[in-house]
Amino acid sequence: MTGATTGAQAVEARTVNTVLGPVPADDLGIVAVHEALLSVVPGAEHAFDVTMDRAEIFETLARKLAEFRAHGGKTVVDATGMFHGRDVKLYEALSRSTGVHIVASTGMGPEEMLGGYFLTPQTNPPTPWPAEKFADLFTREITEGMVVPRVERRGAAGLVATAAAADGMTATEESLFRGAARTAMSTGVPLSVRYGNDPLHDLGVVLDEGLPADRVVVGGLDRRDAVAAGAPLEVARRGAFVALDHVGLNDDEAHVTDRERAALVLDLVGAGHGDRILLSGNAIGVAKGLPAYDLPYEHVLASFVPLAKSLGLGATTPAASSWATRATC
Structure with a gap:
């Protein structure tokens, strides 16, 4: 078991x-709580017009992580889960090179991104995997290590998303x-x-x-529908963490602007x-098969x-604090 801990x-x-x-x-210091390092639409790595030059990808991500660290950041959470380009060996090399802690995640979703393997095709219509099968899949990535396709397990996921x-x-x-949720219960990692x-x-x-x-971290609460319904305040009242995780996105009708986010924080x-309150940018360090979103991690x-x-x-509010100290206790 490499780098894994039990919930206790x-x-x-x-x-x-x-x-x-x-x-x-x-x-962990200052943490970017919901970002993507390498994000690949499943199957895009096989497309004729998509290049997967690992040296180039490494150099791009190393530069961006170094800038993040230069601005005081210390930890980046890659919250993309299992099947969107997660590259554990690459992340290990990046962390060693830049000194930035990288927390990788297990998990998946939404359904449209899963593929038929995670349905039971013998039924009509196909039925989903039961929760216990997903829990077993995610839990093993924490207790036994994350799967490196066709090779091995290595490293432990620090988050289920x-x-x-x-x-x-x-x-x-x-x-x-x-x-x-069952995985988070049994292993002690945040959800x-x-x-x-x-x-x-x-x-x-x-x-x-x-x-x-x-x-529990509830992400996407800087969507306009959530803000209009008062959901950020109610989520906080229930004791969960409110992730305003599209900071920097100012030209999208579905999300509030940074000025509106700041007012929401206040x-x-x-x-x-x-x-x-948790803040992040949902930046994509390197995108393959999807539009680039070159927002700096800092x-x-x-x-x-x-x-x-x-x-x-105020200068001492959670805008410059770590999520993980609270979310894992």
Whole structure:
């Protein structure tokens, strides 16, 4: 078992699994909580017009991680899960080279990205895997190490992440959420979810599995539909973490702008929920088979925090704090 800890060990020692092994949560420093390093649409690596030059990919990511560290960042969480380009060996080399801790994730979703393997085709219509099968798959990536295709297991995932479709959670996605929650329960790692069309419903699904709310990160809560419904405040009231994880996205109708995000942060702090706010940019370091999103990993530190401070945010608020110390305890 390489770099893995049991749930009890993780809680007792307050460690987080990085690609180079467990790290005390207090050593993680400032964390970018929801990013992508190498993001590859499944199958794109085989396309005639997509290049996969590993040396070039390494150099690009190393430069971006070095800039992040130069601005005070210390840890990047790759929250893409199992099948979107996760490259454990590459991440190990990047972490050693740059000194930035990298937390990789297990998990998957939404359903449209899964493929038929994760359905039971003998039924008509096909039925989803039961939650316990997803839980077993994800748990082994934490307790035995993440799968390197056709080679081995190595390293332990430090997070289980899943997502629902934007038009609402499907039966398969409910199995995914429940399986991911069971994995978080049994291993001690945090759970990060991207809601479908109802953040409170989707949070309720994982809480129904007995997972404490303070072990759950609800992402995408800077979507306009969530903000209009008051979901960020209610998620915080229930004890989960509110991830405003599209910081830097200012020209998308589905999401609020950075100025509106800063106002939302101030509202949450004013309501007494400053310790439940997590900020990230959902940046993609290298994209293959999907549009590039070349937002610097340090955007929150370099641009958003100064903006929020100019609007009245105090210097000691969670905008510059670590998520993992809280989310793993």
